[in-house]
Amino acid sequence: MAKLAFRLNNVPVEEADLVRSLLVDQEIDFYETTAGRWGISVAAIWVKTDEEFTRARELIEQFQVGHSRAMRDQYTEDVNAGRVPTLWQLLRASPVIFITYWLLIGAVVVISVLPIYGYFN
The missing domain is CATH 1.20.5 (Single alpha-helices involved in coiled-coils or other helix-helix interfaces)
Structure with a gap:
């Protein structure tokens, strides 16, 4: 049975694309659902098997740690440079x-x- 690996609601397009490419590079079989016409459904990336789910979650968590650190560093740099x-x-x-x-x-x-x-x- 499919498991929810990553919610896409309120996720920037660039981050979602990076997660998709990460899963494709690791050859993890997944599919996506959208939020629907009115935005009330779950926009998410789903993984089909339990083994792939565990691997996908580990990869996504590692990615998010690095990505959030990079985004915080970029924001700090922008603040210091006067771009904010x-x-x-x-x-x-x-x-x-x-x-x-x-x-x-x-x-x-x-x-x-x-x-x-x-x-x-």
Whole structure:
């Protein structure tokens, strides 16, 4: 019976492609399911046999350790090089959008708190 080896929901396309190529290189027989038209199903990579599942999970876990470390290092490098925008840079780039978001956040907080405030008064 097939076993779920790797969920693809909210996984970047590049990472999913790397996992697929890893499984193909190791000659592990797998198939994919999509999230469906409305995105409510499980998008995943499934492995057909128990032996291949164990091997696939080990490979994927090793890959994820290295990949997450590389992504964290890349992010740190981008922050140090100034390629990640700061809050101030975002405000200067699009002040109308920035202020609109903060007004919406404030409105949600007020709408959420007013019933509680009215209950206790």
